[in-house]
Amino acid sequence: MAGLELLSDQGYRIDGRKPDELRRIRCKLGVFTQADGSAYIEQGNTKVLAAIYGPREADQNMRNQICHDKCFLNCEYTQATFSTAERKHRSRGDRKGQDMSTHIKQTFEATIQTSLYPRSQIDIYLQVLQADGSNYCACINAASLALIDAGIAMKDYVCACSASLTKGKPVIDINHVEESSDCAELSVAILPKLGQIVYSELNGRLHANELPDVIDAVVRGCKDLFVVMDRTVREHLEETATTFTHS
Amino acid sequence: MAKAILGDSEKWFIVHGVQDDFRTDGRSCENYRHIELETGILSNTHGSARIRLGSSELLVGVKVELGTPKPQRINEGWLEFHVDCSPNAHPVFQGRGGKELSDNICSMLTRVYRNNTVMDLEALGVIPQKHCWVVHVDVLILECGGNLIDAASIAVKAALYNTGIPNISLTDGDEGEVEINLPDDPEDVKHLKTINCPVLVTLSKIGNRHIVDATDEEECCCSASLVMGVTRRGHTVGVRKMGGGSLDPESVTEMIDSGKKIGRQLHISLDKLLKIEAGMSEDIKQTGYL
Numbered sequence: 320m321a322g323l324e325l326l327s328d329q330g331y332r333i334d335g336r337k338p339d340e341l342r343r344i345r346c347k348l349g350v351f352t353q354a355d356g357s358a359y360i361e362q363g364n365t366k367v368l369a370a371i372y373g374p375r376e377a378d379q380n381m382r383n384q385i386c387h388d389k390c391f392l393n394c395e396y397t398q399a400t401f402s403t404a405e406r407k408h409r410s411r412g413d414r415k416g417q418d419m420s421t422h423i424k425q426t427f428e429a430t431i432q433t434s435l436y437p438r439s440q441i442d443i444y445l446q447v448l449q450a451d452g453s454n455y456c457a458c459i460n461a462a463s464l465a466l467i468d469a470g471i472a473m474k475d476y477v478c479a480c481s482a483s484l485t486k487g488k489p490v491i492d493i494n495h496v497e498e499s500s501d502c503a504e505l506s507v508a509i510l511p512k513l514g515q516i517v518y519s520e521l522n523g524r525l526h527a528n529e530l531p532d533v534i535d536a537v538v539r540g541c542k543d544l545f546v547v548m549d550r551t552v553r554e555h556l557e558e559t560a561t562t563f564t565h566s
Numbered sequence: 567m568a569k570a571i572l573g574d575s576e577k578w579f580i581v582h583g584v585q586d587d588f589r590t591d592g593r594s595c596e597n598y599r600h601i602e603l604e605t606g607i608l609s610n611t612h613g614s615a616r617i618r619l620g621s622s623e624l625l626v627g628v629k630v631e632l633g634t635p636k637p638q639r640i641n642e643g644w645l646e647f648h649v650d651c652s653p654n655a656h657p658v659f660q661g662r663g664g665k666e667l668s669d670n671i672c673s674m675l676t677r678v679y680r681n682n683t684v685m686d687l688e689a690l691g692v693i694p695q696k697h698c699w700v701v702h703v704d705v706l707i708l709e710c711g712g713n714l715i716d717a718a719s720i721a722v723k724a725a726l727y728n729t730g731i732p733n734i735s736l737t738d739g740d741e742g743e744v745e746i747n748l749p750d751d752p753e754d755v756k757h758l759k760t761i762n763c764p765v766l767v768t769l770s771k772i773g774n775r776h777i778v779d780a781t782d783e784e785e786c787c788c789s790a791s792l793v794m795g796v797t798r799r800g801h802t803v804g805v806r807k808m809g810g811g812s813l814d815p816e817s818v819t820e821m822i823d824s825g826k827k828i829g830r831q832l833h834i835s836l837d838k839l840l841k842i843e844a845g846m847s848e849d850i851k852q853t854g855y856l
Contacts, residue, residue: 350855351709352621354654359855364609368708368855370654378657395653395660400704401611401627410650412661444653444660446708448625449610 325485338490344547348468348555356469360461364451369461371469373441390436394424398447429517432472452494453481475510480540489536507537511545570782580787584772598779605728607854613729617721621711626725633700643690643698647675649705678764678795678804712781719766727840730755764795764803767829769821792821796829
């Protein structure tokens with residue numbers, strides 16, 4: 320998309336946001352009853368459902384993955400056929416989905432206290448209902464909330480955010496239009512309270528001198544996200560606690 | 567498919583309950599569970615619907631595309647169904663695990679919609695032999711709580727009702743070619759006629775009676791079931807026997823009779839609901855999963 324200005328002279332982006340502004344985030348915990356934990360997140364027009372099953376005894380066909388001192392994670396990322404502007408013909412099993420599953424799995428291996436659940440399995444399933452950029456980040460945030468809903472021990476929340484650089488200014492939480500222009504895209508997942516980066520991926524070219532600025536911006540974005548997620552979790556807990564005390 | 571595991575005494579309890587027209591959740595044999603329906607929740611589709619039937623949850627997205635008409639039907643477009651079981655519903659659906667279930671539902675939907683009286687397929691034609699609208703109906707199963715077939719068909723009808731096809735205009739271009747112009751306004755759409763769209767009613771035989779809208783547990787106790795497509799007027803557009811057991815001819819006619827009756831009632835309440843929702847679309851806020 321050549322010639323498209325990602326940042327206007329007045330300093331606004333195509334969808335009217337400022338460079339360091341996130342899209343509207345709305346989330347909910349415990350959307351399903353059958354799963355052990357579930358969550359739904361909306362970041363602008365990117366909508367993701369996450370479901371957690373486990374920790375449970377490992378499946379028969381996954382025996383080879385059992386670890387005697389910790390649990391293993393099983394992750395599947397699916398994108399609904401109607402999630403993108405152009406209809407997808409396959410919803411899963413493509414290379415991009417497999418890549419995404421691996422990335423998500425690695426992120427959570429670094430976060431979940433796996434040694435507390437020896438010889439078991441935890442399933443993380445992610446279903447993208449609508450895709451409008453930063454799918455990985457929305458998935459991580461949704462899975463993080465679902466894991467909290469499932470009551471699985473983690474070191475900290477995981478918050479993920481993406482960023483790009485245009486006209487020397489970092490822009491965060493990029494949408495599909497910004498993603499498909501030929502700017503660099505940096506996705507980062509952090510543990511906000513510990514201040515650790517658990518995942519980072521850079522697509523495209525970025526000058527080394529500019530990298531610290533972009534990382535700074537993206538970490539600030541993650542921390543903003545953390546505030547929203549933490550509030551949702553606390554509200555959900557309060558709600559659950561009241562139903563318990565009244566019955 | 568993911569099945570509930572029941573002991574013998576639990577099964578007996580359910581079977582005896584059905585005999586006395588009193589099921590484990592308090593319903594009688596011909597009652598549906600609570601249905602929650604919402605349309606137009608996905609902004610990047612032409613039509614969408616979300617249904618929650620008891621604890622079953624499905625999402626339907628409709629997308630229309632321009633395609634080439636089939637050689638034997640040059641004036642018509644067509645509907646294409648696709649069913650996907652999300653692993654969110656059950657871990658066994660991981661990878662290609664849910665294929666059998668989704669193929670089953672997909673073939674049943676395709677069969678009842680492949681009927682000239684159900685949909686005006688000529689309305690989907692654009693230029694004979696060259697272009698027509700292809701309506702992709704994608705069903706996504708997000709939670710399994712029994713009776714997915716009925717839920718899918720209700721959601722499909724609702725999503726088709728919600729579907730708006732862009733009002734295209736044709737102009738003569740160079741070299742006698744016709745040019746297709748899309749409207750600038752995304753709201754400039756025509757709606758599909760869903761008046762004759764069928765819903766599927768599953769009647770499950772338990773003991774010597776039949777029930778509708780079986781839960782997961784009840785599906786375990788059922789030896790055979792009959793799925794039928796019923797239109798608003800009570801016409802049957804397809805019947806299929808499912809399950810491992812067998813049915814005697816008398817009970818088949820009996821089941822078809824009650825299926826017609828139940829299907830009509832279902833249509834009446836569904837149409838009423840869709841009309842109300844379409845009328846108040848400006849006032850209510852979409853909730854989706856929030």
